[in-house]
Amino acid sequence: MSWEDLAVRCPCGSGRDIDECCGALHSRRRDALTAEELMRSRYSAFVVGDVAWLRDSWAPSSRPKRIHVSADDRWLGLTVVEAHGGPFDDTGRVHFIAEVERDGTTVRLEERSRFVRHEGRWVYLDGAG
Numbered sequence: 001m002s003w004e005d006l007a008v009r010c011p012c013g014s015g016r017d018i019d020e021c022c023g024a025l026h027s028r029r030r031d032a033l034t035a036e037e038l039m040r041s042r043y044s045a046f047v048v049g050d051v052a053w054l055r056d057s058w059a060p061s062s063r064p065k066r067i068h069v070s071a072d073d074r075w076l077g078l079t080v081v082e083a084h085g086g087p088f089d090d091t092g093r094v095h096f097i098a099e100v101e102r103d104g105t106t107v108r109l110e111e112r113s114r115f116v117r118h119e120g121r122w123v124y125l126d127g128a129g
Helices: 022-026 035-048 051-056
Strands: 074-084 091-102 105-118 121-128
Touching (some): 035 051, 035 074, 035 091, 035 121
């Protein structure tokens, strides 16, 4: 799936158009302003299979050597439970729930992600379920 395959609305659930939301981050036209915005862009990267964005938005200190995104997964939605980390912060946390359909079964993924600033921009550090 690509950005062109999606409807006009961003898959992250923000209600905004793709081009002014996660698409702007994926295309590197701008950086995320908040930890939540970066997390939403990472969810959208899973939806469209953008492994390059997942890699680029991951802190070098915790980035795995390989990042796998299954083309068979069908992402159903994202709910942000709580988010901290604004434009002037150096650390952030986002508690979210995502649902994905795998092999005909709906799986609920819950994570409390940590984000940090690296070279002036937000990056994903790690997360716990």
